[in-house]
Amino acid sequence: MLINGDAKCWLRSGYNSFLLYYCPPVALTRACFRNQIKNSILNALFISNLFFTVMGLVVLGMGLWGLITKESFAQERIGHIGTDPMLVFVFLGLTLCLLCLMGCVGSLRENSCLLRLFSGAVLILVAAQVLVAIAAYSLQDQIVPVLRSGMLMAMVRYQDDLDMRFITDEIQMNLQCCGADNYRDWEMNLYYNCSAPGVQACGVPASCCIDPLENGTVWNSQCGVGAQQLVEFSAQSVIYLGGCLGGIARWIEQNKQLIGIVGIALLGVQILTLIVTTRLLDNIQWSKAISSQRDVES
Numbered sequence: 125m126l127i128n129g130d131a132k133c134w135l136r137s138g139y140n141s142f143l144l145y146y147c148p149p150v151a152l153t154r155a156c157f158r159n160q161i162k163n164s165i166l167n168a169l170f171i172s173n174l175f176f177t178v179m180g181l182v183v184l185g186m187g188l189w190g191l192i193t194k195e196s197f198a199q200e201r202i203g204h205i206g207t208d209p210m211l212v213f214v215f216l217g218l219t220l221c222l223l224c225l226m227g228c229v230g231s232l233r234e235n236s237c238l239l240r241l242f243s244g245a246v247l248i249l250v251a252a253q254v255l256v257a258i259a260a261y262s263l264q265d266q267i268v269p270v271l272r273s274g275m276l277m278a279m280v281r282y283q284d285d286l287d288m289r290f291i292t293d294e295i296q297m298n299l300q301c302c303g304a305d306n307y308r309d310w311e312m313n314l315y316y317n318c319s320a321p322g323v324q325a326c327g328v329p330a331s332c333c334i335d336p337l338e339n340g341t342v343w344n345s346q347c348g349v350g351a352q353q354l355v356e357f358s359a360q361s362v363i364y365l366g367g368c369l370g371g372i373a374r375w376i377e378q379n380k381q382l383i384g385i386v387g388i389a390l391l392g393v394q395i396l397t398l399i400v401t402t403r404l405l406d407n408i409q410w411s412k413a414i415s416s417q418r419d420v421e422s
Contacts, residue, residue, distance in 0.1 A: 165404045169231045172397040177224040184217025194290050209287050227401070234408050243401040250394050257387075272369055275304040276312065282329065283315050293331035299371035302332035302364045308352055309367065318352060326352040332363040 190210035223245050230238030260267070275295075278288040296302055303309030310316040310328045318326040328348035330336045336347050351363045359365060376383070 161403075161407065165400050165407065166231050168400050169397065169404060170228060172393055172400070173224040173227045173231075175393065176397075177221055180217045180220030180224060182217075183213050183220065187211065187213030187215075187217055190290070194286060209291075227397075231401075231404060234404075234411075236405060236408055239401055239405055239408075243398055243405070246394055246398050246401070250391065250398065253391060253394075268369065268373075271372065272304050275368060276309065279303065279310060279313055282313055293329065295368050295371075296329070296331040296364070299368055299375065300334075300364050301366050301368040301371040302328055303367045304369055305367040307332060307359065307363055307365055307367075311352060316352070323349055326350055328352065328363055334361070334363060 187210045190213065191208065194208075194210070223242065226238050226245075227242040229235065230242055275292075278285075278292045281288045282292060283289070307328055310332075311318060311326075314320060315322065315324045316327055316329075323346070328351045330343065330345045330347050332351070333344070333347040336344055348363055351359055354362070356365060
């Protein structure tokens with residue numbers, strides 16, 4: 125490194141073996157300044173990758189939680205695990221973690237190949253999210269009908285598809301709702317239809333019940349039996365009357381500002397990561413050019 129006059133650079137040990145160069149303002153040279161910029165970029169890239177690694181682990185944990193909750197690893201169900209929708213969360217979590225690992229290794233080793241792959245993947249993710257946001261905004265009038273048809277299909281296949289049952293139960297319990305538009309939608313299910321034989325006729329799933337636990341410990345799967353035969357005044361003390369489409373709409377309305385802030389923040393962090401990676405690649409190329417020039421001069 126070329127420094128004029130009495131200018132000196134002191135080498136200090138840095139975080140995670142980063143080499144941080146400190147120069148007094150009066151002796152700040154272009155080389156020292158670029159080294160400081162590069163190390164700042166390395167730190168920023170490391171922090172952003174750490175943030176997305178945590179996100180990836182959260183998504184991966186959600187997928188594994190879903191598989192464990194549904195007992196998908198049980199001997200009688202392991203043969204059908206390939207079609208389990210929870211594998212989507214597992215795949216997304218693993219992909220995000222591996223992508224962040226690529227960015228971390230590429231930045232620490234200053235590997236241009238890994239950094240180019242990382243920046244290309246981030247660019248594809250950003251473009252995909254922007255396209256999804258544009259499509260969702262353009263088709264917002266069709267979102268509710270699509271959700272309704274999906275919810276009704278899940279209700280029809282409730283007993284025959286464990287994945288549909290799991291998703292439906294989670295939605296109804298967490299949003300405290302029952303059915304798509306109201307609790308009487310369950311009449312379209314073959315087993316809960318009032319003309320069906322068996323104890324489930326004219327009933328609703330236990331996930332519709334206000335208090336499905338007896339004594340706070342035992343799950344009462346029969347708590348919704350005969351709920352459709354009750355008038356609304358009597359039924360409201362046993363089950364949730366409102367549909368889940370209204371619950372979803374209310375949840376979005378109550379949290380729309382938070383959703384917008386989180387979405388913009390995530391997109392901003394990804395764009396910033398892309399800019400930082402591009403800047404780091406430029407600095408690596410500049411460092412290689414300087415090293416080559418010194419080799420030629422020597």
